[in-house]
Amino acid sequence: MTRERQHRREIALFGKMLYQRGYVAAMDGNLSVRLDEERILATPTAMSKGFLRPSDMVIVDPEGRLLAGRHHVSSEIAMHLLIYRLRPDVHGIVHAHPPTATGFAAAGIPLNKPLVCEVVIGLGSIPLARYGTPGTPELSETLEPLVPQYDAILMSNHGVVAYADTLHHAYMKMETVEHFAKVALVTHLLGQQQPLEGQDLEKLLLARSKYEGSHSAAPLPLATADGPGNHNGPQRGSADPGLRDSPRSPARGFRNRARVKA
Numbered sequence: 001m002t003r004e005r006q007h008r009r010e011i012a013l014f015g016k017m018l019y020q021r022g023y024v025a026a027m028d029g030n031l032s033v034r035l036d037e038e039r040i041l042a043t044p045t046a047m048s049k050g051f052l053r054p055s056d057m058v059i060v061d062p063e064g065r066l067l068a069g070r071h072h073v074s075s076e077i078a079m080h081l082l083i084y085r086l087r088p089d090v091h092g093i094v095h096a097h098p099p100t101a102t103g104f105a106a107a108g109i110p111l112n113k114p115l116v117c118e119v120v121i122g123l124g125s126i127p128l129a130r131y132g133t134p135g136t137p138e139l140s141e142t143l144e145p146l147v148p149q150y151d152a153i154l155m156s157n158h159g160v161v162a163y164a165d166t167l168h169h170a171y172m173k174m175e176t177v178e179h180f181a182k183v184a185l186v187t188h189l190l191g192q193q194q195p196l197e198g199q200d201l202e203k204l205l206l207a208r209s210k211y212e213g214s215h216s217a218a219p220l221p222l223a224t225a226d227g228p229g230n231h232n233g234p235q236r237g238s239a240d241p242g243l244r245d246s247p248r249s250p251a252r253g254f255r256n257r258a259r260v261k262a
C-alpha cells in the first residue's frame with residue numbers, strides 16, 4: 001500500500017472514531033495529514049466524518065488550493081495550514097467539538113491546572129484561544145500565538161484542535177483533552193481540587209522531556225488566574241463560594257477560572 005493510500009484510510013478511520021465517540025455531530029470537524037512539503041491530505045467540507053471513504057479526501061497545496069479530489073475544500077483548512085507552517089514537526093491534525101472540552105471553551109475556562117499526571121506529561125496544559133469566526137482569517141490570528149508552544153488548544157465558543165507528529169498521536173491528544181475535561185468537570189462538581197505542585201510537578205517535567213509524543217515546548221500548567229493559559233481576556237465576577245480549595249494547594253487559578261462571566 002502506498003503511503004498516501006495508508007493516510008487516506010487513517011483519516012477515514014479516525015474520522016469514524018470521532019463520530020462514534022460523539023466528538024463531532026452532523027458534518028463538524030476536520031482531519032488532515034501533511035504528505036510532503038507541497039501537499040496536505042484533508043477531509044472535504046460538508047460531509048459527516050463518520051462515513052468518509054478514503055477516496056473522499058482532498059489534496060491541497062500550502063495555500064489551500066485544491067490539487068486533487070472531487071469534493072470541496074473546508075474553509076477551516078486555513079487553521080491546518082497555519083499549524084503546518086508554524087510547526088514543521090507536525091504531520092497530523094484533528095479538529096473536533098467534543099462536548100465536555102467544548103463546554104469549557106464555551107464557558108471561557110482553559111484546562112490549565114495540573115490535576116492529572118498523565119495529562120501533564122502528554123500535553124502540558126491546554127490553553128484557551130479567544131473567539132475567532134470560523135472560516136475567516138480571524139480564527140487563525142487567535143491561534144497563531146499559541147500554536148508554537150502547545151499541542152492542543154481550546155477554541156473559545158467553538159471546539160478543540162490537537163496536532164502531533166502523526167495523525168494517530170493527534171487523535172490520541174484529542175481523546176486526552178476530552179477525558180481531562182471530564183475529570184476537571186468532576187473536580188468542579190465535587191467542589192474541591194488538589195493540583196500537583198512542587199517536586200511532583202518537576203518530576204513530571206523531566207518525564208515529559210523524555211516522552212516520545214511530546215515535541216513542543218508546552219510549559220507545565222502552572223498558570224494562575226491571570227497567567228498564561230487563558231488568552232480570552234480578563235475575567236470578571238467574584239470568587240465562586242461553591243468551590244473549596246484543598247489544604248494541599250490553593251487551586252486559585254481554577255477557582256478564578258470557575259467564575260461565571262456576568
Ligand SMILES: [Zn+2]
Pocket residue numbers: 028029076095096097134158159
Ligand atoms: Zn469547527
